[in-house]
Amino acid sequence: MSSPDTVRTRGSGIPPVLLVPAALAAAFLLLPLVGLLVRTPWSDLGTHLSEPAVLEALRLSLVSAVLATAVCLVLGVPLAWVLARAEVPGRRLLRALITLPLVLPPVVGGVALLMLLGRRGLVGQHLYDWFGISLPFTTTAVVIAEAFVAMPFLVIAVEGALRGADRRYEDAAATLGAGRWLTFRRVTLPLVAPGVSAGAVLCFARALGEFGATITFAGSFPGVTRTMPLAVYLALETDPEAAIVLALVLLLVSVVVLVSLRGRWVSGASS
Amino acid sequence: MTVHPGAGSRPGARRATSGEGDLAAYLWVDREGFRLDVDLLVPGGEVVALLGPNGAGKTTVLRVLAGLLRLTQGSVTLGGRVLDDPASGTFVPAERRDVGMVFQDYLLFPHLSALDNVAFGLRARGAGRAEARATATTWLERVGVSEHAGARPGRLSGGQAQRVALARALATDPRLLLLDEPLAALDASTRLAVRGDLARHLRAFGGSALMVTHDPLDAMVVADRIVVLEGGRVVQDGSPAEVARAPRTEYVARLVGLNLHHGRGVGEVVRLEAGGELHVADPLEGKVLVAYPPTSVTLHRHHPEGSARNVWQGTVAGLEQHAHTVRAQVTSASRPSVLADVTPAAVAELDLRIGAPVWLSFKATDTHVYPG
Amino acid sequence: MAHDPTHSQTGRRLALVSVGILTLGMTACSGDDAVSAPTTAEAGGRATGDIVVFAAASLTDTFTGLAGDFEAEHPGTRIVLNFAGSSALAQQIVGGAPVDVLAAASPVTMARVTDAGLAAGEPSVLARNRLEIAVPAGNPAGVTGLEDLADEDLTIALCAEEVPCGAASVRVFEAAGLTPAADTFEQDVRAALTKVTLGEVDAALVYRTDVRAAGGAVEGLDLPESGEGVTDYPLVLLADAPNPAGAQAFVDYVLGEPGREALGAAGFELP
Numbered sequence: 066m067s068s069p070d071t072v073r074t075r076g077s078g079i080p081p082v083l084l085v086p087a088a089l090a091a092a093f094l095l096l097p098l099v100g101l102l103v104r105t106p107w108s109d110l111g112t113h114l115s116e117p118a119v120l121e122a123l124r125l126s127l128v129s130a131v132l133a134t135a136v137c138l139v140l141g142v143p144l145a146w147v148l149a150r151a152e153v154p155g156r157r158l159l160r161a162l163i164t165l166p167l168v169l170p171p172v173v174g175g176v177a178l179l180m181l182l183g184r185r186g187l188v189g190q191h192l193y194d195w196f197g198i199s200l201p202f203t204t205t206a207v208v209i210a211e212a213f214v215a216m217p218f219l220v221i222a223v224e225g226a227l228r229g230a231d232r233r234y235e236d237a238a239a240t241l242g243a244g245r246w247l248t249f250r251r252v253t254l255p256l257v258a259p260g261v262s263a264g265a266v267l268c269f270a271r272a273l274g275e276f277g278a279t280i281t282f283a284g285s286f287p288g289v290t291r292t293m294p295l296a297v298y299l300a301l302e303t304d305p306e307a308a309i310v311l312a313l314v315l316l317l318v319s320v321v322v323l324v325s326l327r328g329r330w331v332s333g334a335s336s
Numbered sequence: 337m338t339v340h341p342g343a344g345s346r347p348g349a350r351r352a353t354s355g356e357g358d359l360a361a362y363l364w365v366d367r368e369g370f371r372l373d374v375d376l377l378v379p380g381g382e383v384v385a386l387l388g389p390n391g392a393g394k395t396t397v398l399r400v401l402a403g404l405l406r407l408t409q410g411s412v413t414l415g416g417r418v419l420d421d422p423a424s425g426t427f428v429p430a431e432r433r434d435v436g437m438v439f440q441d442y443l444l445f446p447h448l449s450a451l452d453n454v455a456f457g458l459r460a461r462g463a464g465r466a467e468a469r470a471t472a473t474t475w476l477e478r479v480g481v482s483e484h485a486g487a488r489p490g491r492l493s494g495g496q497a498q499r500v501a502l503a504r505a506l507a508t509d510p511r512l513l514l515l516d517e518p519l520a521a522l523d524a525s526t527r528l529a530v531r532g533d534l535a536r537h538l539r540a541f542g543g544s545a546l547m548v549t550h551d552p553l554d555a556m557v558v559a560d561r562i563v564v565l566e567g568g569r570v571v572q573d574g575s576p577a578e579v580a581r582a583p584r585t586e587y588v589a590r591l592v593g594l595n596l597h598h599g600r601g602v603g604e605v606v607r608l609e610a611g612g613e614l615h616v617a618d619p620l621e622g623k624v625l626v627a628y629p630p631t632s633v634t635l636h637r638h639h640p641e642g643s644a645r646n647v648w649q650g651t652v653a654g655l656e657q658h659a660h661t662v663r664a665q666v667t668s669a670s671r672p673s674v675l676a677d678v679t680p681a682a683v684a685e686l687d688l689r690i691g692a693p694v695w696l697s698f699k700a701t702d703t704h705v706y707p708g
Numbered sequence: 709m710a711h712d713p714t715h716s717q718t719g720r721r722l723a724l725v726s727v728g729i730l731t732l733g734m735t736a737c738s739g740d741d742a743v744s745a746p747t748t749a750e751a752g753g754r755a756t757g758d759i760v761v762f763a764a765a766s767l768t769d770t771f772t773g774l775a776g777d778f779e780a781e782h783p784g785t786r787i788v789l790n791f792a793g794s795s796a797l798a799q800q801i802v803g804g805a806p807v808d809v810l811a812a813a814s815p816v817t818m819a820r821v822t823d824a825g826l827a828a829g830e831p832s833v834l835a836r837n838r839l840e841i842a843v844p845a846g847n848p849a850g851v852t853g854l855e856d857l858a859d860e861d862l863t864i865a866l867c868a869e870e871v872p873c874g875a876a877s878v879r880v881f882e883a884a885g886l887t888p889a890a891d892t893f894e895q896d897v898r899a900a901l902t903k904v905t906l907g908e909v910d911a912a913l914v915y916r917t918d919v920r921a922a923g924g925a926v927e928g929l930d931l932p933e934s935g936e937g938v939t940d941y942p943l944v945l946l947a948d949a950p951n952p953a954g955a956q957a958f959v960d961y962v963l964g965e966p967g968r969e970a971l972g973a974a975g976f977e978l979p
Contacts, residue, residue: 176902184863185907201908202863202891233443236404239430240437241457242508248431251456255447280899284892285868291893299895302795302870 098316105313106306113310121288122296123314126273127322129204129292133211133272134265137219140212141268142261145223146249160224167217174213175281182209182282206283207290211272218271219264226260227253266323273319359512359544363400364409365393372396372568378512378544380415385559385576386548389587392565394548398514401546402437403430414544415511431460436505437514441521442497444489450500451476451485457508475503479537495526502537513538515547519554531557552591556580564588582706583627594627597672598708606705610672615645615700625708630663632702633676636695637686644697650674652692655683664688666696755957756784760806760950764794764813764941765898766837766917770974771811771962778961785954793871793896794818801826801946808955811943811962813837814872818942828949831942832963835976837915839876839937841929842904842922849910854931857911858886865900865912868893872939873900877913879936901926913937920975938977 079087106113113119147153148160166174182189182200192198200206234256238248254261276294283290285299293315300308365372372393378384386394399405401412403419406427412420414435419428436457444453454472459465476482479499481492489497498518505513518534519527535558538545549555555562555576562579564572564587572584583589589596599606601620605613614626634640640647650668657663662683667673676696678688688694763771768791775787790797794812798820801807810827811834812818818831843851849862857864858881866888867874874893881888891909894900900912905925919928931937943962949955961967968978 176906179906179908183906183908199863233439233441234445236402236430237437237439237443237445238456238460239404240402240433240435240514241460241504242431243456243460244431247460252445255445258447280895281902284865284903285894286890286892295895299868299870299893301799302793302868302895305799 101309101312101316105309109306110310113307114314116307118287118291118296119311119314122291122293122311123318125204125207125288125291126293126315127318129207129211130269130272132208133215134219134269136208136212137216137268137272138261138265141216141219141264142223142254145220145227148220149224149227163220164217166214171214171275171277171279172281173277175210175278178206178210178213178278178282182206201282202284202286202290204283204289207279207292210278210282211275214275214278215268215271218267222264222267223257223261226257226264229260230256270319270323273315359401359415359546360411360413361397361401362410363397363407363412365396365400365405366408370396370568372400374565374568374570376546376563376570378546380511380544381542382560383538383541383545383547383558384561384563385555386546386563386565387550387552387555387588387591388565389550393568394565395516397565398437398516398546398548401512402435402514403428403433434511435514436508436510436512438498438501438505438516438518440517442489442501444492444497444500444504446489449486449488450481450492450496453489453500454504454507457504461508472503472507475507476500479503480533493526494522495530498522498530499533502534506537506541509543511543513541513543513545515545517549518547519549519551534558581627581704582625584625584708589627594629595633595674597626599624599626601705608672611668611670612648612672614703616703616705617701618705620705620707623708624705626703626705628698628703630675630677633674633696633698635664635666635676635678635682635686635688636697639695640697642697644699646700646703647695647697649693649695652688652690652694655688655690662688664694666694755782755951755954757951757954758786758788759808759954759958760788760790761809761811761958762790762792762797762801762805762807763809763811764797765791765896766813766915767791767811767941769921770970770976774962774967774970777966778958781961782957785957787958795871806948806950807946808949808951809943809945809958811941813941814875814939815942816875817872818944821944821946826947827944828947828952829945831944832959833979834941834943834962834967835971835978837917837939837941837976839873839880839913839931840916840919841911841931842901842914842919842926843911843929844904844907844909845925845927847927848907851911851929853929854880854884854886857881857913858889860889862889862910863908864888864890865892865894865903865909866890867897867900867913868895871896873897873913873915876937876939880913880931883936915939915975917975940979941976 144163148156148163169177179186179201181187182192184190184193184199184201189200192200200209230253234252235248238252243251274294275292276298279290279292280295285291285295291299293311297308297311297315300311359376359378361374361376363372363374363376370393374393374397376397386397388394396405400407400420407420407422409422411418411423414433418424418426419433420426444450445456448456451469451472454475455468458468458471463471473482473485476485479502481496481499481503484492484496489500492500498521502518519531522530531554538558547554547558559576562572562574562576563570564579564585566585566587572579572588579588580592583592583594583596586596597608597610597614599608599614601622601624604615604619606616606619606624606626607613616626634644639649648668648671650666650671652664653667653673654665655662660679661677662680664676664678665673666676674696686694761771761775771789771791775789779785779787794814794817797810798812798817801810801821802824810818810821812821821827822831841851841854841857843849849856851862856862866877869875869878877888892903894903897914897918901914901918901922903909904912904914905922916928919926943959945952945955945959972978
């Protein structure tokens with residue numbers, strides 16, 4: 066089918082019934098940010114930003130969020146595939162359980178991670194006794210905590226995309242001689258790439274902003290486990306202005322990353 | 337080598353032996369209240385058209401042969417290799433069969449260029465990128481779309497996409513080529529051109545080819561043999577000429593544009609099941625089918641005089657314009673329904689309207705009688 | 709509620725303002741406006757109506773008990789308690805929350821309220837809290853004193869120096885001439901205590917009251933150097949108190965015998 070030239074569709078305006086709630090929603094989400102910007106101590110920005118702790122926290126946040134997203138992709142996409150395609154018993158229950166981290170208060174999630182992977186945890190104690198590995202208070206723990214809270218976003222997004230994918234393409238690939246793994250890699254995944262990247266973006270955003278599970282499971286140590294959200298929260302105790310500056314930095318970085326990601330991956334794969 | 341129309345034939349009761357490169361399929365599939373019982377033999381090099389109305393089971397046959405669906409009973413053998421045999425537990429999955437398939441919607445991978453689409457099968461079977469692309473380029477030239485090699489499927493026209501799909505299926509040099517309504521998605525003028533090309537490619541193709549279609553013209557032009565499937569069973573199997581001349585069911589008759597009546601030959605006449613007697617040129621005894629073209633039927637306002645022996649009165653039940661002909665359907669209380677082709681002028685002259693009374697006649701010499 | 713807008717340094721809040729406003733909303737809804745005759749308080753005068761008390765988290769158990777006893781002795785009163793980190797409480801008050809009494813966990817936090825001119829009179833010292841070393845039950849790492857908290861090989865949790873407990877810890881280490889080897893600087897003392905309870909750390913510096921509150925899960929080791937690790941808990945009646953009579957009565961109550969008894973039992977030191 067040849068691509069159509071741009072044609073004026075009828076009524077390209079937004080129906081008023083939708084416009085009002087949409088505007089309210091946008092205001093609801095954006096005005097607090099405006100409040101933040103208005104209260105920023107612009108004159109002192111330089112002093113706050115030059116503190117090494119700020120860059121340290123930022124670097125740590127970005128690195129751990131990227132790693133957490135990678136973990137979520139590697140583990141979450143296969144899980145999404147199983148949920149969408151495999152005929153395993155108890156699939157519905159599994160799907161419901163997957164969304165638990167969304168419902169759980171993050172601090173509770175952190176406690177749960179301690180129960181499992183802490184020094185005295187179910188698995189953690191063996192890691193410690195046999196290998197001398199102790200996960201809490203390490204950057205690894207930050208990645209684990211962030212991946213834990215962010216993975217449901219990825220799994221849900223990818224599962225949805227897989228469900229909506231046309232399975233006949235996989236039939237076509239099979240008749241051409243592609244085995245299941247090859248079909249998954251070169252046909253299914255590319256077809257669901259927009260869904261996967263949307264999920265990854267959500268996952269990254271959630272990981273970047275994670276606080277409760279991180280501080281509970283990984284603790285808070287500058288450069289090792291004190292991510293930006295932790296630094297912001299701590300700054301609130303004594304120096305709220307510094308906190309605003311930190312929050313602003315985090316916001317700015319997030320916006321830049323998210324905008325560039327969405328632009329490149331989501332629209333590119335859907336053509 | 338003959339193929340026996342399904343009609344309850346069971347697997348195991350195999351008749352003709354299949355030779356090298358042949359497809360021998362005895363298909364018995366039970367699915368959600370639908371039953372498929374088909375014996376199919378496609379010798380190497382032959383193009384068979386699978387005709388039938390919607391729901392007849394044509395696509396099921398293709399999917400079984402492709403390995404996308406499993407048999408309930410029966411077997412599929414290709415070139416001596418058993419692909420599916422529930423009795424012995426053998427099942428070769430689609431990706432390991434030597435089968436190529438052209439799908440109804442082409443299903444070209446939207447994220448790959450036409451060239452990479454064609455190269456896909458080759459790469460899946462282990463060819464290197466350069467080698468696969470070279471072969472793919474050759475194929476694209478052969479089907480005449482090489483200037484669109486770099487385009488994504490979304491930017492191809494229907495005819496171009498169809499050719500790419502064909503090239504993609506043929507590029508891996510399969511033993512059996514399956515085509516699922518390959519021309520259905522095209523508009524009439526494109527279909528004309530592509531049909532001819534398709535016939536040419538299939539003739540050049542060395543393996544067996546099975547094409548599903550509901551367009552009799554596709555079958556006539558492209559196929560060496562036509563197999564008609566109705567309700568999960570084979571009702572007719574023969575060359576296009578045979579099928580066109582001696583259809584065995586209403587559906588086939590409609591398809592090839594003939595009137596068809598069932599009856600019993602008694603002496604010089606045929607007693608029709610739907611009522612009345614027909615005078616025929618070559619009488620046969622026993623259960624028979626009588627076929628004659630609508631063009632041999634003349635319509636009259638009054639009882640006609642003349643040599644035509646088959647005459648009766650009926651009512652005009654339908655009028656349809658086909659190019660420069662009008663096809664009238666004449667029904668009658670005690671006679672079968674008949675299609676007659678007349679000119680628009682005749683329609684005007686005879687004042688033919690729905691419900692108008694009319695006499696029809698056709699000659700015995702225009703009829704073709706054959707065992708039913 | 710009027711507050712001095714020139715104190716922009718400490719006067720601007722962000723996310724916690726919403727918490728403050730929520731609290732404001734809740735107390736406003738629950739209390740039918742405790743404007744039950746803000747008559748001048750007479751010594752030992754009858755207190756009625758709602759009394760809003762903001763108290764540091766470490767006072768949770770003690771103040772809850774005292775509130776119950778106070779309500780029993782003064783029928784017709786209702787103590788509305790809000791426990792949080794005292795820094796958060798101070799910010800809410802400065803942000804305009806209508807509060808009668810504030811009990812903070814450090815003079816520094818209290819200063820924010822008094823500097824904003826929101827206190828009615830000078831704060832009194834309610835109690836003192838002393839730092840102790842907390843170890844998991846059984847003292848698995850064999851911690852004996854402060855030197856162990858400077859041991860790199862042990863897993864140690866301290867409070868972040870931005871919170872009162874952490875500030876006190878810093879003084880203690882300085883006085884002892886040691887450099888702490890912490891693996892995490894927790895946001896609040898209860899978080900540090902949780903790490904000890906769960907056995908995730910070998911030791912932490914927390915308050916004596918916290919060790920008591922944790923019961924058998926945690927053991928406490930006295931700090932000889934703890935002279936520096938004593939924090940005063942100031943208490944003050946607020947200038948814009950909605951219920952000054954009730955507020956004064958409660959202040960007298962907790963500063964008097966009933967309060968001292970309860971605080972002493974919990975492990976606080978009394979002035």
